[in-house]
Amino acid sequence: MHDKTQSLLLRWAAFFLFIQSTILTLSPAVRERTWDVDYRFAHWAGLLVWAVLMTAAHRATIKYLPERDPYLLPSAALLSGWGMLTIWRLDEEFGIRQSIWLGVCIIIFILALYAQQKIILFLRRYKYILLSGGLLITALTLLFGTNPLGIGPRLWLGCCGVYFQPSEPLKLLLVIYLSAYLADHVNIHLSSLPLLVPTLVVTGLALLLLLVQHDLGTASIFVSIFTIAIFLYTGKRRVLLSAALFLISTLIIGYFWVAIIHIRVDGWINPWADPSGKSYQIVQSLLAVANGGIIGRGIGIGSPLLVPVAISDFIFAAIAEEAGLIGTLGLLTLIWLILARGLTASLRAPDRFRRNLAAGIVTYLGSQSILIIGGNLRLLPLTGVTLPFVSYGGSSLLTSFAALFLLLSISNVEDNEPAPIENSTPYALLAGILSTGLMALALTSAWWAIVRAPDLLNRTDNPRRSIIDRYVPRGELLDRNNQPINITEGESGNYERAYLYPDLASVTGYTHIVYGQAGAEAALDDYLRGLQGNPPSLVWLDHLLYGTPPPGLDVRLSLSLALQSKADQLLGGHTGAIILINAETGEILVMASHPTYDPNRLSEEGAALAQNQSAPLMNRATQGLYPIGTTMLPLIRAKFGESQPTDAELNLYYQKLGLFQEPALNLPVAYDTTNKTVEKLKVSPLQLALAAALLSHDGIIPAPRFATAVNTPEQGWVVLSTKGKPIEILPPEMANTAAQSFIKPGKSYWNHVGQASLEDNITTWLLAGTLPDWKGAPLGLVVTLEENNTFLANYIGDTLLNAALNQ
Amino acid sequence: MSGAIILAMRLLLAFALYGFLGWALWTLWRDIQKQGAALANRRIPGIHLTIRHGQNTPFQKKFNQPEITLGRDPGCDIPLTDDTVSTRHAQLTYHHNQWWLEDLSSTNGTLLNQITITMPTVLTAGDEIQCGDTRLIINLSTNTLVSPTQRLEKRT
Numbered sequence: 001m002h003d004k005t006q007s008l009l010l011r012w013a014a015f016f017l018f019i020q021s022t023i024l025t026l027s028p029a030v031r032e033r034t035w036d037v038d039y040r041f042a043h044w045a046g047l048l049v050w051a052v053l054m055t056a057a058h059r060a061t062i063k064y065l066p067e068r069d070p071y072l073l074p075s076a077a078l079l080s081g082w083g084m085l086t087i088w089r090l091d092e093e094f095g096i097r098q099s100i101w102l103g104v105c106i107i108i109f110i111l112a113l114y115a116q117q118k119i120i121l122f123l124r125r126y127k128y129i130l131l132s133g134g135l136l137i138t139a140l141t142l143l144f145g146t147n148p149l150g151i152g153p154r155l156w157l158g159c160c161g162v163y164f165q166p167s168e169p170l171k172l173l174l175v176i177y178l179s180a181y182l183a184d185h186v187n188i189h190l191s192s193l194p195l196l197v198p199t200l201v202v203t204g205l206a207l208l209l210l211l212v213q214h215d216l217g218t219a220s221i222f223v224s225i226f227t228i229a230i231f232l233y234t235g236k237r238r239v240l241l242s243a244a245l246f247l248i249s250t251l252i253i254g255y256f257w258v259a260i261i262h263i264r265v266d267g268w269i270n271p272w273a274d275p276s277g278k279s280y281q282i283v284q285s286l287l288a289v290a291n292g293g294i295i296g297r298g299i300g301i302g303s304p305l306l307v308p309v310a311i312s313d314f315i316f317a318a319i320a321e322e323a324g325l326i327g328t329l330g331l332l333t334l335i336w337l338i339l340a341r342g343l344t345a346s347l348r349a350p351d352r353f354r355r356n357l358a359a360g361i362v363t364y365l366g367s368q369s370i371l372i373i374g375g376n377l378r379l380l381p382l383t384g385v386t387l388p389f390v391s392y393g394g395s396s397l398l399t400s401f402a403a404l405f406l407l408l409s410i411s412n413v414e415d416n417e418p419a420p421i422e423n424s425t426p427y428a429l430l431a432g433i434l435s436t437g438l439m440a441l442a443l444t445s446a447w448w449a450i451v452r453a454p455d456l457l458n459r460t461d462n463p464r465r466s467i468i469d470r471y472v473p474r475g476e477l478l479d480r481n482n483q484p485i486n487i488t489e490g491e492s493g494n495y496e497r498a499y500l501y502p503d504l505a506s507v508t509g510y511t512h513i514v515y516g517q518a519g520a521e522a523a524l525d526d527y528l529r530g531l532q533g534n535p536p537s538l539v540w541l542d543h544l545l546y547g548t549p550p551p552g553l554d555v556r557l558s559l560s561l562a563l564q565s566k567a568d569q570l571l572g573g574h575t576g577a578i579i580l581i582n583a584e585t586g587e588i589l590v591m592a593s594h595p596t597y598d599p600n601r602l603s604e605e606g607a608a609l610a611q612n613q614s615a616p617l618m619n620r621a622t623q624g625l626y627p628i629g630t631t632m633l634p635l636i637r638a639k640f641g642e643s644q645p646t647d648a649e650l651n652l653y654y655q656k657l658g659l660f661q662e663p664a665l666n667l668p669v670a671y672d673t674t675n676k677t678v679e680k681l682k683v684s685p686l687q688l689a690l691a692a693a694l695l696s697h698d699g700i701i702p703a704p705r706f707a708t709a710v711n712t713p714e715q716g717w718v719v720l721s722t723k724g725k726p727i728e729i730l731p732p733e734m735a736n737t738a739a740q741s742f743i744k745p746g747k748s749y750w751n752h753v754g755q756a757s758l759e760d761n762i763t764t765w766l767l768a769g770t771l772p773d774w775k776g777a778p779l780g781l782v783v784t785l786e787e788n789n790t791f792l793a794n795y796i797g798d799t800l801l802n803a804a805l806n807q
Numbered sequence: 808m809s810g811a812i813i814l815a816m817r818l819l820l821a822f823a824l825y826g827f828l829g830w831a832l833w834t835l836w837r838d839i840q841k842q843g844a845a846l847a848n849r850r851i852p853g854i855h856l857t858i859r860h861g862q863n864t865p866f867q868k869k870f871n872q873p874e875i876t877l878g879r880d881p882g883c884d885i886p887l888t889d890d891t892v893s894t895r896h897a898q899l900t901y902h903h904n905q906w907w908l909e910d911l912s913s914t915n916g917t918l919l920n921q922i923t924i925t926m927p928t929v930l931t932a933g934d935e936i937q938c939g940d941t942r943l944i945i946n947l948s949t950n951t952l953v954s955p956t957q958r959l960e961k962r963t
Contacts, residue, residue: 008830009827009830009831012823012826012827012830013827015823016820016824016827019816019819019823020820022816023813023816023817023820026809026812026813026816027813029809030810030813033809034809035809070834071831071835074827074831075831078827295817295818295821298813298814298816298817301813323820326821326824327821327824330821330824330825330828333828334827334828337828337831417902417903544810544814545810545811545813545814546810
């Protein structure tokens with residue numbers, strides 16, 4: 001019966017791992033959305049090792065432990081196989097190492113089964129030697145300790161490429177020592193010296209060692225093991241209470257005195273304060289859990305490598321991203337099953353030593369799992385311990401399998417008469433505590449994966465967006481004649497943004513893996529990324545199947561590249577902005593801002609650009625704010641004629657012209673939020689271009705348009721609506737009269753040059769536009785120069801308007 | 808296309824994981840059921856006690872339960888009105904196919920056939936237990952344990 005159950009469960013585990021491996025093999029095809037990819041096969045070697053050795057282990061347990069618990073081995077086999085495949089997926093080199101370690105562990109496990117009766121007696125007899133040996137070896141790390149990664153706490157002893165972390169088996173040695181000591185000394189009262197002195201001294205020594213090493217995770221597991229052992233022995237709840245108080249007070253003292261605790265606690269309480277620095281790990285872990293959602297992305301299809309040390313400390317986050325909430329709930333249930341069966345074995349144990357030992361192992365496995373998963377999920381402060389059976393690491397895996405071996409041999413009782421128990425309540429309470437802990441982890445997983453996921457994934461520091469951009473083509477930005485401006489080049493897996501017209505950089509912006517997005521690329525991101533404009537069902541389906549949005553949509557801008565290049569030529573090395581606008585439709589034909597930069601070279605120059613004094617990243621046409629001075633004359637003349645308006649009248653008029661408001665344009669824009677008076681007001685070239693357009697179009701301010709249409713797969717080019725509406729400011733006659741009075745001699749347009757100065761900086765403005773009787777499309781023009789240069793302003797205006805009118 | 812195939816496999820993966828867990832929990836539940844049934848079928852041989860306190864008329868009591876406590880406490884299975892008996896004095900339990908006598912740290916101790924017992928001791932028919940001034944004579948029923956015959960499990 002037992003053998004049949006164990007064999008069937010092992011087959012389920014093998015089935016699970018087989019499907020997992022198949023998905024991993026095919027995953028590159030899903031990522032790149034083509035069958036023509038390099039498939040992944042290496043991990044099948046690991047699965048083969050698992051299958052062969054687990055079959056051998058199964059046979060050996062049948063032979064040597066006929067009455068063992070049939071649930072422990074399959075659960076541990078599933079967990080260790082799952083962990084190994086996850087490590088293969090993350091890093092093939094570590095996959096090989098983990099497969100070798102797993103093989104070594106199972107072989108040692110099988111060899112131990114031969115001598116299992118003797119081992120238990122040996123452990124009980126030589127408890128002091130074992131623990132002192134463990135402490136001594138751990139102490140050696142203080143002198144000879146290294147870290148395989150080169151940085152971080154030096155907790156390993158290493159030689160010839162093999163590293164060993166003595167604090168891992170030390171946990172098990174402490175469990176053995178406490179179990180044996182408490183089994184040898186029956187009926188001692190709590191607070192009596194024989195109980196507390198030897199156990200406290202030994203545990204304290206171990207704690208001290210770990211504190212010196214800054215191995216805080218292991219130290220807290222030691223405290224839990226000691227506390228639960230004493231609690232189970234005495235049955236006094238005040239043991240638990242004082243241990244909890246001890247841990248909390250240590251945490252508070254450590255917060256003020258120990259740098260690493262300070263960092264960890266800060267990152268726990270408020271990770272959002274420093275998401276790219278001290279709490280980078282935890283934020284990335286939560287993003288991974290959120291990206292997993294309910295069903296997960298599928299192994300090999302998510303981006304768990306973004307989480308630091310995903311193979312060991314953060315393997316739970318990696319599993320959560322690719323297996324989803326369904327997977328993590330299954331994982332937690334597996335851990336629960338091992339703990340529950342372990343406690344059952346403890347209660348059925350024929351003697352006190354075995355009972356204590358099983359309960360201690362359950363405490364060790366349970367507290368370590370809860371500690372690290374809780375750390376991954378921000379339920380507990382982060383501590384660097386491994387997830388038993390799952391995480392990468394030879395020492396951790398070896399300790400986990402030693403624990404499994406002990407639990408299995410303790411569960412192997414033929415006589416159905418367990419040792420008597422004085423008080424069973426502590427055992428029930430321990431089961432309750434561990435189950436509550438796992439339940440809390442399940443609820444927290446669901447919280448991040450479902451409730452908080454949308455907010456988390458939309459964070460700009462979610463690197464998955466940039467990674468997706470490499471696999472899904474981003475829509476193109478086109479000019480009004482469908483000439484490409486920003487396009488996507490390359491093949492799936494290597495898509496890159498190319499900027500064909502770099503002079504437009506400060507207007508159309510960029511999308512970059514490090515520097516994020518700017519300009520139109522940021523404003524139109526939802527279309528370019530395919531999240532908007534595609535049918536919602538397609539967006540949903542692509543997310544389900546591939547974890548990405550559908551291919552992006554092309555967006556047509558109102559810009560005319562022919563005129564734009566003329567404007568950029570004219571502005572040249574001068575600092576300033578030009579806007580040419582269709583006064584009737586509000587379409588922006590030219591938007592130039594200088595100095596500019598080359599977005600194709602952003603990776604090399606990005607950091608320097610952000611520091612650059614002349615602010616090339618800013619779009620001066622929409623975000624530059626300049627004093628207006630005498631520039632408003634044509635507009636004032638249109639409203640008030642020759643009379644002098646009061647400040648209040650002028651203020652009201654400017655308000656109607658929209659100079660105090662944010663222009664309704666789907667681009668990053670700025671307006672003066674501090675100065676509310678007419679003399680001090682600063683405006684952007686865009687604001688002024690919109691206001692001046694009324695002189696060329698019957699007193700009406702048009703609603704500005706920049707992105708005009710989007711190319712949807714179902715309906716072709718769809719016109720995008722404007723954010724604002726045209727506003728009638730003046731009767732047509734008044735506007736026309738004013739325009740006529742500023743007519744440029746010999747030309748078919750009006751213009752006006754104004755200047756303003758602020759703190760020795762002179763701004764030169766040119767306002768111009770077509771005349772009311774112009775038969776073609778009415779145009780409005782604004783030139784802004786950050787220098788005293790009326791000649792250049794006039795020259796730009798004449799040349800550009802001539803070009804535009806003679807098109 | 809690849810996405811749809813993999814989605815089907817991802818669902819199959821979840822099925823495998825929960826198949827494992829479901830199977831484990833189902834066999835566990837079946838185990839509990841079987842164990843319950845086995846315990847319900849377990850027969851305990853009855854025990855007759857002849858109880859005599861001082862010069863009072865002895866009386867007989869028969870029990871069919873696995874645990875019998877005796878003491879001054881009226882909640883005990885055999886309540887004794889004897890000032891030399893502790894509140895919960897001693898306990899008779901049936902396990903390992905035997906009746907056992909165990910002293911519950913009583914003040915005056917429990918004697919079996921005139922000898923004070925310090926550990927759980929097996930009882931046989933005719934044994935005499937003394938708690939304070941009260942004496943109990945054991946008389947075991949002759950019917951032995953009978954449990955329903957079970958089908959042999961195939962060992963694979």
